[in-house]
Amino acid sequence: MTRVEEPVRTDLAAENADELRHYYYQMLLLRRFEERTSEMYVKAKIGGYCHLNLGEEATIVGLMAALKPEDYIFTNYREHGYILARGVAPGPVMAELFGRETGVSGGRGGSMHLFDAKANFMGGYAIVGGQVPLAVGAAYALRYQGRPGVVVAQMGDGTTNIGAFYESLNLAKLWKCPVLFFIVNNGFGMGTSVAMGSSETELWRKGASFRIHGEQVDGTDVLAVRDAVRRLRTRAEAEGEPALLDLVSFRFRGHSVIDADRYRDPEQVRKGRETNDPVRNFAALLHDHGIADDEWLKSTAIRVDREVQEAIDFANASPDPKGEDLFTYMYATPVPNTPGPEEAARAVQINRGEL
């Protein structure tokens, strides 16, 4: 077990400049996407619950930079950034938030249930802890079928207090599942601080009684996250050795878009945004090292703004799912005595007062 008191400073000279600039582009895309998502929520384009990744951009981009195409990702409900950083186009992601047929889950999932089979993005899950055994199961299947790759079980700090998490740790180690338990530790589960909810506040220790290696990582440092994931990923794949990462990060806003964030000290939040802004800090780092100049930073911002606007335009122009398709995805194997398009269309018409 290791605790990283001082983040490992990566030698930028040894880095590929194009890759570094790509990380920055992705982080900024996540930032703008979430800012505009918040705006669309206030405009009632987006319904339900909506949780943003603002402040967690380095954690997400660092993770995705270390993963390979054959890897699988299971997340919680705060996942817009993960599917974007995995390479899924912003348009279908925004369309899902809008509940449109062109959305990544066909408008059936919403903000908390994004999915893309082609990207091995295996879903956002909205019951805390529910995704963790699923991820272990996916890793179990990789092992069973002798396939390469690992599985990421992403979760928040609050998830480390639920039983499913501990059963998952036990089974992952017992059955040698190549899974990374990826704990985004932003210090709060909704309004409950880590100290209020967990007798062990050093979350990286929580795998210890299962003989699972744990590490704390600075979640605001994209390169530190990438390097830690890369290292543990390699070991997980080669040896079937699960690992636990405690990614200390800072949540810029309340739990969800509508949360006024009254339980946090406003001064600390202000300071946190100022000092822990991974996007701004990374821009400064690239600038200082001559990897990104003012002009590039400016043109990247323009590009990102345009791409997010195009995503919103795409979502706006997309059709709603049809009433007659209400039962379309009910079963993968059709069976008798199940309702179809006619029953769906009729139920919808009655509900709308059209019959």
Added chain:
Amino acid sequence: MPIITYRQALNDTLGEELARDPNVLLMGEEIGVFQGSYRITEGLLQEFGPKRVVDTPIAEEGFVGVAIGAAMLGLRPVVEIMTINFVLVAIDQVVNHASKIHYMFGGQVRVPLVIRTPSGGTGQLGATHSQSFENWFAYCPGLKVVAPATPYDAKGLMRAAIRDNDPVIFIESLALYDTKGEVPEDDDFVVPIGLAEVKRKGSDVTVVSYSRMTAVALQVAQRMESEGISVEVVDLRSLRPLDRPTIMASVKKTNRAVVIAEDWYSYGVTAEIAASIQEEAFDYLDAPVQRVAGIEVPLPYAKDLSAASKPSANSLIYAIRQVLKGSRGR
């Protein structure tokens, strides 16, 4: 056709499906080294090895979740839950995850999973080990729930369940494991999910039942024949989807219906069937539908009280007489 037990029919089918498809695997507590708490998996660890027959720790939420995640990547796990009472520990994974993954993610991923478990009570197992929760799962869209009553249906439905690409809850019964019946040897034999069957033809009254209560209903039908009462028995076989057309065809013929199930009376399976009959066959009824179900108590241990709290042949006979008289209420 050979005559074998319900247990043997399940054991044979699990073995055949393991041999047929390398992605099929069995998981559960005590299914391997111990040979299965009720010996349904007897001999399969020896035949197929620990990769295909996986003993799990006591962690239902964990291993049911693992089975779902593995199914999402193409495995076809058949999970044994020792009794249905323990499935409550895993219900988040079944109801919030397995049932929703295909629909909620726009049909992009399938969950070919079978959870097999014995339901109901027998032999003074007491309040926590005698419950019937198949209605909880039948309530949930996205699941398929089957409950065979005979070795024939046990084999045919288990085949169908394992080859199906959706999560199937497969309800068994401790009291049926030793019952015997004819089972086909044909490799292609399956019983389709979603279809009920008239197990016995009759003209005076329809009894609707499933699983162990179908066995009870068939015995009662036999007994009542000597009194000149002709009982038709509709065996549901699937609780979700529910084959309402077969129920209605029978009720429209006999004009009287009794519904029997082991679960508790209020909000149970019998309530759903009775409601469906009044919706779809109201004009054909000569008497109110009678329901026979579990008495609503935490099942007492004491022998007589325990037996008195579960539906019996006598309680079914009583209900049949009531419906023939046109009595109202219980």
